[in-house]
Amino acid sequence: MANSVILYPLGVGDAFTARHFFVNCFISVDGREFFIDCPAYLGKMFHSNNKHGELKLDLHRYRELFITHMHADHVGGLEELAYFQYYKTENPVKLYGPEWLLQDIWTHLRPALEPSVREGGGLAAFDWYFDPVPIPHFHDFGDFKVSYKTTRHIPRTLAFRFDFGNFRLGYAPDTGFDPDLIAWLNECDLIIHDAWFGKTEALGGDIRSLHTPIADLLTLPEDFQRKTLLCHYADTAYRDSPENPSENIGAYRLLQQGKVYRLV
Ligand SMILES: [Zn+2]
Structure with missing residues (x-):
């Protein structure tokens, strides 16, 4: 059972944001630290965070990393991170x-990372840069337990549940409206969930196949709304403060970038 769990969003924005960083989070469980997703321009993100955020962080803190899916706003920083850890540290993340996700990641990174080696030549392998650890649907990490489920987004997108013994966190940053997923997440004490602001006819079709409109979220019971923080939101989601959303979001709150959430 954890004595201290901190959730810290380094980014909260959607794939088109200019106002925030792409949604990604840092979590500390009794001092054991991990990240979920890894957007591009990591150095700039940390520089900005350390000016404006409540918690100071840097690239050296990446020791353990979970990935939700292969869209650029979630994995665009993996190549940067690979070089950073390979050339500047001795411990693969x-x-x-x-x-299958680990294989997809290497397939994606391989053309750049494989020939990028130190003097002596030869081709690099995935495990020169990362320590890929396949995990089954349910895995006990000792300090916490993790399970995952695919979401209604692009195929092979994951939502996670983190069980800290005395607190459960659900994390679904990219998903269409999915009652089965909602039921699975509803077992948690706090939920981070995708939110789509604006027209639902977007990105070439009905946005519901990719993201969750506010109107759909508002059909859910109030107790679900009260424990759910919305993320992956548009720059128009609020004007002055994330505590004053630009449209009615019921009892939901917007997840705030650079704010410490003490879960335990
Ligand atoms: Zn996505």
Whole structure:
């Protein structure tokens, strides 16, 4: 059972944001630290965070990493992180996910990372840069337990549940409206969930196949709303303060970038 759990969003924005960083989070469990997702321009993100955020962080803190899916706003920083840890540290970052996701990540990074080696030549392998650790649907990490489920987004997108013994966190940053997923997340004490502001006819079709409109979220019971923080939101989601959303979001709150959430 954890004595201290901190959730810290380094980014909260959608894939088009200019106002925030792409949604990604840092979590500390009794001092054991991990991240979820890894957007591009990591150095700039940390520089900005350390000016404006409540918690100071840097690239050296990446030791354990979970990935939700292969969209650029979630994995665009993996190549940067690979070089950083390879050339500047001696400890490959542990990368957790199902076997197929780890393979997708290497397929994505391989053309750049494989020939990028130190003097002596030869081709690099995935495990020169990362320590890929396949995990099954349920995995006990000792300090916490993790399970995952695919979401209604692009195929092979994951939502996670983190069980800290005395507190459960649900994390679904990219998902269409999915009652089965909502029921699975509803077992948690706090939920981070995708939110789509604006027209639902977007990105070439009905946005519900990719993201969750506010109107759909408002059909859910108030107790679900009260424990759910919305993320992956548009720059128009609020004007002056994330505590004053630009449209009615019921009992939900917007997840705030650079704010410490003490879960335990
Ligand atoms: Zn996505």
